[in-house]
């Protein structure tokens with residue numbers, strides 16, 4: 001058994017960087033020698049460094065940028081980074097491997113909620129939900145009219161999913177029920193048994209798919225290969241009537257190029273739950289009427305956040321018991 005999976009002879013010293021659901025924090029306090037972040041402020045780099053100098057287990061979130069320098073500066077006692085969240089692009093996995101620090105995440109439990117959010121955004125942007133909502137709240141609605149508040153029907157349109165993993169497939173299943181035709185771009189073609197019920201069409205090249213679909217949903221992780229996967233050149237491939245949906249990571253899109261594209265009406269609209277420099281939003285995005293903007297809330301259900309916390313606990317317990325944690329992240333990119 002590799003040295004890293006060595007049983008602890010004491011309660012692991014755990015530092016949690018953000019507030020987690022109450023039952024999760026209570027259970028952590030029972031099981032671990034834990035320090036919680038009671039006021040929920042995002043850790044500064046200095047606070048992260050201090051935590052990594054002291055903790056045996058760090059439980060961070062997407063708001064903590066844990067780069068190579070921080071990992072190399074960590075104390076020798078740091079053995080596990082048990083991330084609260086499925087995406088681990090904020091953690092330098094290679095540096096962690098070099099220091100023999102195990103990294104875990106929380107896959108599966110946020111799949112359905114995130115896929116629901118994709119459908120919400122598709123409908124919100126095509127049916128102009130928030131434009132209508134604002135009309136009422138701002139007291140500008142003067143009554144129904146045959147040509148008022150028109151949007152677009154999604155049934156019969158082609159949805160192009162970029163990244164057909166757990167979340168991409170959950171999006172496809174929902175989208176089928178709404179009458180969308182499923183197209184996807186993925187490094188590998190899915191087995192026939194997965195493709196067939198979805199009647200999904202695999203596109204080996206993203207560029208070719210972008211030219212042919214009406215709605216694009218980004219559902220891949222952020223890696224060096226997928227950074228700015230939607231750039232100026234690719235936006236120019238999309239039809240003018242197309243919509244772009246992103247619940248994955250803001251850095252998948254060159255946001256400046258997207259703003260320019262929307263301003264020249266290169267595509268019909270975008271619905272974004274994540275941003276390149278979040279929580280900062282490109283100021284010109286705020287001016288555009290054909291854009292839906294949400295504050296990174298794809299997995300924000302009570303149920304998902306509780307289950308994510310339970311996964312963090314399970315990963316720490318199994319690791320501290322001397323075994324490979326169930327959600328170990330391997331540095332495959």
Ligand code: 8YV
Pocket residue numbers: 060061062063084085086087088110248298299300
């Ligand atoms: C989480 C997410 O809320 O899990 C992810 O990767 O993007 C979000 O749904 C966040 O990452 C928690 O750390």
